[in-house]
Amino acid sequence: MERIGIIGVGEIGRAIVMGLRHGGDELPEVFLSPRGADTAAELSERYEGVRVCADNQAVVDRSEVVIIAVRRQDRHDALAGVRVDDDKIVVNVMAGVGNDDLRQTLATGAPLTRAIPLPAIRERRSVTVVYPSHPRVNSFFERLGGALPVADEAAFNVFSALTGTLTTHYWYLATLTSWAAGHGIASEDADRYVRSLFQGVGRALSDNSRSLHQLAADHETPGGNNERIRTTWFDPASSEALTSALDALLRDLT
Ligand SMILES: NC(=O)c1ccc[n+]([C@@H]2O[C@H](COP(=O)([O-])OP(=O)(O)OC[C@H]3O[C@@H](n4cnc5c(N)ncnc54)[C@H](OP(=O)(O)O)[C@@H]3O)[C@@H](O)[C@H]2O)c1
Incomplete structure (x- = not known):
């Protein structure tokens, strides 16, 4: 054994x-x-x-x-x-x-x-x-x-840096919940709804036949609400800030 x-x-x-x-x-x-x-x-x-x-x-x-x-x-x-x-x-x-x-x-x-x-x-x-x-x-x-x-160990460190992003994801969800509560929604309702939204997103990830960009497109109407938040909040500057934070982490891991 x-x-x-x-x-x-x-x-x-x-x-x-x-x-x-x-x-x-x-x-x-x-x-x-x-x-x-x-x-x-x-x-x-x-x-x-x-x-x-x-x-x-x-x-x-x-x-x-x-x-x-x-x-x-x-x-x-x-x-x-x-x-x-x-x-x-x-x-x-x-x-x-x-x-x-x-x-x-x-x-x-x-x-x-x-x-x-x-x-x-x-x-x-x-x-x-x-x-x-x-x-x-x-x-x-x-x-x-x-x-x-x-x-090699360089590749290992890249994956290690990726694992450093997990709790940010939970804080993102917690921020959405707090925002809704700030607009008068009962916290437990906001919490339940945000969890259910993102559980669906998580399940969609198991479909390996669709790329991550295709999955995003599946959930997005041109000119619609999702496109609006993605392009006004997760804009090139935010994307660049995330990339820089990952680069800095990778330097420390190496
Ligand atoms: N948590 C994660 O998601 C995760 C993922 C990947 C890798 N890791 C790595 O895994 C390691 C452990 O992380 P963790 O989150 O499991 O930490 P943790 O919950 O703090 O567990 C560490 C354990 O090590 C024990 N320990 C301390 N000194 C010891 C000694 N001299 N001999 C034997 N055991 C001793 C501690 O015991 P006491 O309670 O008695 O102090 C504690 O139970 C870390 O190096 C972390 O980087 C963690």
């Missing part, structure tokens, strides 16, 4: 465990670090074959694939003195931590692969970017919604 270890059991560690237990296929054994204690305890009580280890070294020793999911600033503390034999496979999900950096910390010859799992992995609904490609890591994320191996 496959043995997966996770060091750092927070949001993303939990999402990985839930994703692994989401389907009815053969389930790997999962070994968790003792921190974060509450989440690790909850997961081990809830799922068979999920165990909490005494320390981070025990997680590595009991696993074939070890996922490092602590915050970037905690990595030295979490990994200091931890021995990782060359026959292990290490998956680095820490944003902004390159494999060279992690290899120095771990002083191991084991294969290291970076990955960007997102919370929707818990329902096996998101594609995970990986670099460098590794057959075991690719098939691990394939099972959790899809793997997208990329050619």
